[in-house]
Amino acid sequence: MAPYEALYGCKCRTPLYWIELSEKKIHGVDLICETEEKVKVIWDSLKIVSNRQKSYANLKQKEIKFQVGDKVFLKVSPWKKVLQSGRKGKLSPRFIGPYEIIERIRPVAYRLALLPELHRIHNVFYVSMLRRYRSDPSHVISLTEVGIQPDMTYNEEPIKILAREIKELRNKKVKVLWQRHGIEEATWKLEDTIGK
Numbered sequence: 001m002a003p004y005e006a007l008y009g010c011k012c013r014t015p016l017y018w019i020e021l022s023e024k025k026i027h028g029v030d031l032i033c034e035t036e037e038k039v040k041v042i043w044d045s046l047k048i049v050s051n052r053q054k055s056y057a058n059l060k061q062k063e064i065k066f067q068v069g070d071k072v073f074l075k076v077s078p079w080k081k082v083l084q085s086g087r088k089g090k091l092s093p094r095f096i097g098p099y100e101i102i103e104r105i106r107p108v109a110y111r112l113a114l115l116p117e118l119h120r121i122h123n124v125f126y127v128s129m130l131r132r133y134r135s136d137p138s139h140v141i142s143l144t145e146v147g148i149q150p151d152m153t154y155n156e157e158p159i160k161i162l163a164r165e166i167k168e169l170r171n172k173k174v175k176v177l178w179q180r181h182g183i184e185e186a187t188w189k190l191e192d193t194i195g196k
Contacts, residue, residue: 068102071100073098074096075095076094162183
């Protein structure tokens with residue numbers, strides 16, 4: 001039996017094939033007309049809401065344009081199996097690059113100058129897969145400044161002590177700012193071990 005019949009104990013009367021019958025024999029012609037009118041009202045309301053949401057979304061959208069010669073990062077998540085970055089999962093890079101734009105194909109498609117390792121990937125990309133690269137000279141560290149020794153090591157030298165902390169076991173810790181590092185990379189060390 002149908003679920004309706006099991007629930008209510010009687011057969012469900014549906015207005016099926018009501019076009020073939022005369023209106024006098026059909027029970028519920030008014031119900032059908034009323035339902036159709038309600039469906040039209042619902043569709044009109046949905047259309048109004050959809051247009052309103054679309055107008056709000058269009059206000060937030062901005063057109064992204066790049067020029068030939070600009071540098072951009074490339075989003076790599078679609079090619080996780082193609083690109084081997086050495087890291088997998090959450091630690092894999094979201095963007096690689098920067099790569100130079102060599103041609104604008106359409107307003108939303110650009111050709112990039114990719115590395116030879118990426119020869120298996122087509123070099124034309126949609127604008128949503130690109131992020132603008134803004135160069136910052138502070139990101140570049142020259143090799144002479146770091147002073148790498150022949151055994152590929154270098155000496156860390158503290159510049160200044162930023163804070164002091166005394167624990168219950170009489171261990172004095174200090175927060176040390178290291179040479180060639182930013183303040184966010186300062187570390188806590190035992191006061192006795194600084195300079196060793």
